[in-house]
Amino acid sequence: QVQLQESGPGLVKPSQTLSLTCTVSGGSISSGDYYWSWIRQPPGKGLEWIGYIYYSGSTYYNPSLKSRVTISVDTSKNQFSLKLSSVTAADTAVYYCARGDSSGYYGLDTWGQGTLVTVSS
Amino acid sequence: EIVLTQSPGTLSLSPGERATLSCRASQSVSSSYLAWYQQKPGQAPRLLIYGASSRATGIPDRFSGSGSGTDFTLTISRLEPEDFAVYYCQQYGSSPPERLTFGGGTKVEIK
Numbered sequence: 001q002v003q004l005q006e007s008g009p010g011l012v013k014p015s016q017t018l019s020l021t022c023t024v025s026g027g028s029i030s031s032g033d034y035y036w037s038w039i040r041q042p043p044g045k046g047l048e049w050i051g052y053i054y055y056s057g058s059t060y061y062n063p064s065l066k067s068r069v070t071i072s073v074d075t076s077k078n079q080f081s082l083k084l085s086s087v088t089a090a091d092t093a094v095y096y097c098a099r100g101d102s103s104g105y106y107g108l109d110t111w112g113q114g115t116l117v118t119v120s121s
Numbered sequence: 122e123i124v125l126t127q128s129p130g131t132l133s134l135s136p137g138e139r140a141t142l143s144c145r146a147s148q149s150v151s152s153s154y155l156a157w158y159q160q161k162p163g164q165a166p167r168l169l170i171y172g173a174s175s176r177a178t179g180i181p182d183r184f185s186g187s188g189s190g191t192d193f194t195l196t197i198s199r200l201e202p203e204d205f206a207v208y209y210c211q212q213y214g215s216s217p218p219e220r221l222t223f224g225g226g227t228k229v230e231i232k
Contacts, residue, residue: 037221039223046209046223046224046225046226047158047166047209047211047223047226048223049220049221049222049223052221060219060220062220062221063122096165096166098165100213100221104153104154104213104214104219105153105154105171105172106171106172107156107158107168107170107171107177107211107213108156108158108166108168108211109168109171109177109178111165111166111167112165113164113165114165
């Protein structure tokens with residue numbers, strides 16, 4: 001069974017770049033059947049899609065974050081990563097990685113446990 | 122860009138009652154690409170329904186999804202204590218293609 005695990009700093013200073021990694025275990029990130037996504041949730045609020053990537057490297061981003069977001073994949077490590085630049089307090093959130101099937105039909109069927117990132121000086 | 126509006130924001134019910142949650146899209150959504158998730162405090166969301174009406178693996182049959190076009194519904198036939206949580210709808214691939222959108226969520230709380 002595929003499992004996802006987020007990792008990265010829990011505290012980032014304003015104006016700096018937030019960097020997180022999602023490690024995929026129990027399956028290959030190189031499967032063309034899936035895309036690999038980042039979603040975030042500010043404290044007490046709803047879910048916001050950040051973007052996703054296919055193993056080939058094709059990416060799709062939320063337009064509201066596109067200018068600050070980079071998602072990349074490292075198939076040799078079975079990982080994908082998120083970079084969010086020029087962060088502010090509004091970027092404080094629990095960040096989740098998740099797997100979606102490439103057709104879009106089966107939804108996001110596997111999620112990481114989430115990691116809280118706080119933006120503060 | 123499609124906006125998903127969930128209602129009500131909060132649903133106060135007792136165990137054993139029926140819960141009906143609504144997800145309305147600002148434009149028509151392909152029912153193939155409409156999903157529902159459950160989230161409990163401190164946990165990641167869990168996929169309940171995909172393709173608007175198909176239950177994900179391990180989801181009890183008291184959960185059902187329906188709808189098409191712009192109106193979708195998640196029904197919990199008889200609430201169990203573990204069903205009190207927040208529920209989100211999500212669409213993929215409609216206007217423009219390959220973009221994900223989540224609704225704002227409905228909290229089902231114990232009355």
